[in-house]
Amino acid sequence: MFTQQLINGLALGAVYALIALGYTMVYGILQLINFAHGEVYMLGAYLGIIVLGVLTYWGLTAYSLVLSLLVTVIVSMAFCAAYGAVIERVAYRPLRNAATLTPLISAVGMSIVLQNFVMLAQGKEYKNMPPKLPTEGFNLLGANVSPVQIFILTASILMMVALQLFVAKTRLGKAMRATSQDRVMAGLVGININQVISTTFMIGSSLAAVAGVMVTLYYGVVHFSMGYSAGLKAFTAAVLGGIGSIPGAMLGGFMLGLIENFGASYLSSAYKDAFAFLVLIITLILRPSGLFGQKAMDKV
Amino acid sequence: MxxxxxxxxxxxxxxxxxxxxxxxxxxxxxxxxxxxxxxxxxxxxxxxxxxxxxxxxxxxxxxxxxxxxxxxxxxxxxxxxxxxxxxxxxxxxxxxxxxxxxxxxxxxxxxxxxxxxxxxxxxxxxxxxxxxxxxxxxxxxGTDDQQGGVAAEFVLKTLKPKRLAIVHDNTTYGKGLADFFKQVIENKVQVVYYDGIQTKDPDYKAVLTLIKEKKPDVYFFGGVYPEAGRLVRQAKEVGMAIPMVTGDGVYDPTFISIAGNAAEGTYVTFGKDPSGxxxxxxxxxxxxxxxxxxxxxxxxxxxxxxxxxxxxxxxxxxxxxxxxxxxxxxxxxxxxxxxxFDKNGDVTKAPYVVWKVTDGKFVEMK
Known part of the structure; x- marks a missing residue:
């Protein structure tokens, strides 16, 4: 059972980690907690179920499942990236020089707007999808690793490696790092701040879209309210890892997934959330800036 | 001004x-x-x-x-x-x-x-x-003590399990129903698992993996349809092939639309069908x-x-x-x-019957 719970926990953690990256990147650059990020993940999940539905109708899933998953992920990423850019442009850019709490309120408002938009456009009911991938996978030390779990783990690790390379090696990645260190100074040396910030939102949102598609495949059910709790968990993961730190968000996400799964199975499933937050509190007492945090947090 | x-x-x-x-x-x-x-x-x-x-x-x-x-x-x-x-x-x-x-x-x-x-x-x-x-x-x-009794009797007489798991959603309704069910049944069948789950949690794989490990023949759930739908769906995914027995909070077509095929064979206690x-x-x-x-x-x-x-x-x-x-x-x-009504304000007769999900519909069991 230990191995099975380990795999369940890693799969759940991968989802948290991908969402947490969006929180942490935006925080790193703007010192803003983008509370609308959980809703972008929810949009990604809806797009996943819609695109997969359309592809099934066209017969592509029957022809090649891998290809249709790839198409779904790309379409969902593109849409969510656009949402991310628009959210930044509409809700945060006009408030960039306002007091710290103002964009935060705007973020909460954006989250409510997006939730209600999806509720009106897609309905209050749950949308569900029959399982596209077989539930039986291969056996690893007595645990069943399902194809969805393999997809989640490989896709998320690929995404994370790509993100690390992007931030470390490319010009835009360098510009992002510069902007996160000192926004004004970066502007003075000729970096297009608006473009960098837009890109950050787009990347964060497309990672959330991947997480959304994964969850659609994993649980098969989407609902307009699903972004709230997932966003809260991912935010916890980002804080656990040290908000603003990219490796921290990844580690925080996986840790959170594992803690929840082991807590639920070895202690009590009724207090699943409590374990996650307990570990968060202990970590923050011992290391106030999180596991990988650079400096003490005095903003929010 | x-x-x-x-x-x-x-x-x-x-x-x-x-x-x-x-x-x-x-x-x-x-x-x-x-x-x-x-x-x-x-x-x-x-x-x-x-x-x-x-x-x-x-x-x-x-x-x-x-x-x-x-x-x-x-x-x-x-x-x-x-x-x-x-x-x-x-x-x-x-x-x-x-x-x-x-x-x-x-x-x-x-x-x-x-x-x-x-x-x-x-x-x-x-x-x-x-x-x-x-x-x-x-x-x-009706009330949950009546309902829990009907469910327990049905489980004992029809499903005849040797080992039983009980899950509830930690709400007044869900835990109450699960407790009444447990009271009636616990001396007659071995209860191998009893614990709550969190509502609104998308992932129940951890608890289901644990339940599967305890090898029950039937599991009872006290709670409402969104959680029940996710539970049966994920139960199938972790390879649990035992029926769920649950209460009136799950009696809604939404349960079947969330769970899809996995809802088949779920037993639900609810009032009689009024449509006829x-x-x-x-x-x-x-x-x-x-x-x-x-x-x-x-x-x-x-x-x-x-x-x-x-x-x-x-x-x-x-x-x-x-x-x-x-x-x-x-x-x-x-x-x-x-x-x-009786002096407390409860209805004097509240006949609960057992329904089974068959071909995507709730069917009253005779």
């Missing part, structure tokens, strides 16, 4: 708001979760009340006044239920149909009792609701014409509203104690036949 002006405007609005309380209508509250993931239940409930209210209004209202429906969305949250109760009291609502969730009903009932307002819940099955000694609180559904009964024929036709197919609790809400309005008409008052006394003493025609 601006500040003074806006204060004046605000005060004027408050005064207008007070004046607007129209005394020429009788207000009936309908409370339940109308947003959030149990929203369908609250809307079904409100529609049931709305149908009854519009029928009475066509006949000229009650006590010579028109009836106005006041919806209250408690979001399935007991804290919100209290603020809805206060809102109803401030708006001088004469009686309430609601709430849907047991914890909401129990929390709000204290306020209705203090304000002397009759409240009939169409769906809250936790026994505690009517055991508080509040004379104006009623329900038209002659007493509910008129209700079914009118409701379907107005709102589409009735939800599982629409008819209970409709009956509850009719009982309240009949009692007001007969007693000639909307005063809580008098209306409540009339309701306790008399019997009322309902969709399932005549409804009468």
């Amino acid at each position: 601006n500040k003074i002006l806006s204060t004046v405007v605000l005060m004027a609005l408050v005064v207008v708001g007070c004046v607007r309380q129209d005394e020429s209508v009788i207000r009936i509250g309908a409370a339940g979760p109308m947003t959030g993931d149990q929203s369908k239940m609250g809307i079904d409930l409100r529609n049931g009340v709305e149908l009854a209210v519009s029928e009475w209004n066509e006949k000229g209202g009650v006590l010579g006044k028109k009836i106005q429906l006041v919806p209250g969305d408690d979001q399935a949250d007991p804290k919100q239920a209290v603020s809805i109760a206060n809102k109803f009291i401030n708006q001088k609502v004469a009686a309430v149909v609601g709430h849907w969730n047991s914890n909401c009903s129990i929390n709000a009932s204290t306020y209705y009792h203090t304000a002397n307002i009759v409240a009939i819940s169409p769906a809250s099955t936790n026994p505690r609701l009517t055991q508080q000694g509040y004379k104006t609180i009623f329900r038209v559904c 009964l002659p007493t509910s024929k008129a209700f079914n036709e009118k409701y379907t014409a107005k709102f589409g197919a009735p939800g599982p609790y629409s008819v209970y809400a409709y009956d509850a509203a009719n009982i309240i309005l009949t009692a007001m008409q007969k007693t000639g008052t909307t005063e809580g104690t008098a209306v409540a006394a009339y309701i306790t003493k008399n019997s009322f025609p309902g969709a399932f036949g005549d409804i009468s």
Whole structure:
């Protein structure tokens, strides 16, 4: 059972980690907690179920499942990236020089707007999808690793490696790092701040879209309210890892997934959330800036 | 200056708001979760009340006044239920149909009792609701001790498991039902697992993997359809091939639409099917014409509203104690036949039967 719970926990953690990256990147650059990020993940999940539905109708899933998953992920990423850019442009850019709490309120408002938009456009009911991938996978030390779990783990690790390379090696990645260190100074040396910030939102949102598609495949059910709790968990993961730190968000996400799964199975499933937050509190007492945090947090 | 002006405007609005309380209508509250993931239940409930209210209004209202429906969305949250109760009291609502969730009903009932307002819940099955000694609180559904007993008897006689797991959602309703079920069954079958899960959690794989490890033959779930749907779906994915037995909170087509094929073979305790009964024929036709197919609790809400309005008409008052006394003493025609209440406010007969999900539908077991 230990191995099975380990795999369940890693799969759940991968989802948290991908969402947490969006929180942490935006925080790193703007010192803003983008509370609308959980809703972008929810949009990604809806797009996943819609695109997969359309592809099934066209017969592509029957022809090649891998290809249709790839198409779904790309379409969902593109849409969510656009949402991310628009959210930044509409809700945060006009408030960039306002007091710290103002964009935060705007973020909460954006989250409510997006939730209600999806509720009106897609309905209050749950949308569900029959399982596209077989539930039986291969056996690893007595645990069943399902194809969805393999997809989640490989896709998320690929995404994370790509993100690390992007931030470390490319010009835009360098510009992002510069902007996160000192926004004004970066502007003075000729970096297009608006473009960098837009890109950050787009990347964060497309990672959330991947997480959304994964969850659609994993649980098969989407609902307009699903972004709230997932966003809260991912935010916890980002804080656990040290908000603003990219490796921290990844580690925080996986840790959170594992803690929840082991807590639920070895202690009590009724207090699943409590374990996650307990570990968060202990970590923050011992290391106030999180596991990988650079400096003490005095903003929010 | 601006500040003074806006204060004046605000005060004027408050005064207008007070004046607007129209005394020429009788207000009936309908409370339940109308947003959030149990929203369908609250809307079904409100529609049931709305149908009854519009029928009475066509006949000229009650006590010579028109009836106005006041919806209250408690979001399935007991804290919100209290603020809805206060809102109803401030708006001088004469009686309430609601709430849907047991914890909401129990929390709000204290306020209705203090304000002397009759409240009939169409769906809250936790026994505690009517055991508080509040004379104006009623329900038209059964109770969880009756329901848990029926479920336990069914499990013992028909499924005959050797090992049993029990899961609940930690709410007043879910845990209450699971506990009544457990009380009846625990000396007869080995209970290998008993614990709660969190509502609104998308992932139950951890707990299901654990349950699978304990090798039960059947598992019982006390809770509501969104969680039940995810549980059976994920149970299938972790390779658990045992049936779920659960209660009336799961009886809704949404359960099947969430769970898909995995819902097949789930057993649910619920009231008898009213659609075939002659007493509910008129209700079914009118409701379907107005709102589409009735939800599982629409008819209970409709009956509850009719009982309240009949009692007001007969007693000639909307005063809580008098209306409540009339309701306790008399019997009322309902969709399932005549409804009468015992001294606590529970219905005297609440026949639970077992339903099985077969080919994507709930089918009553004979």
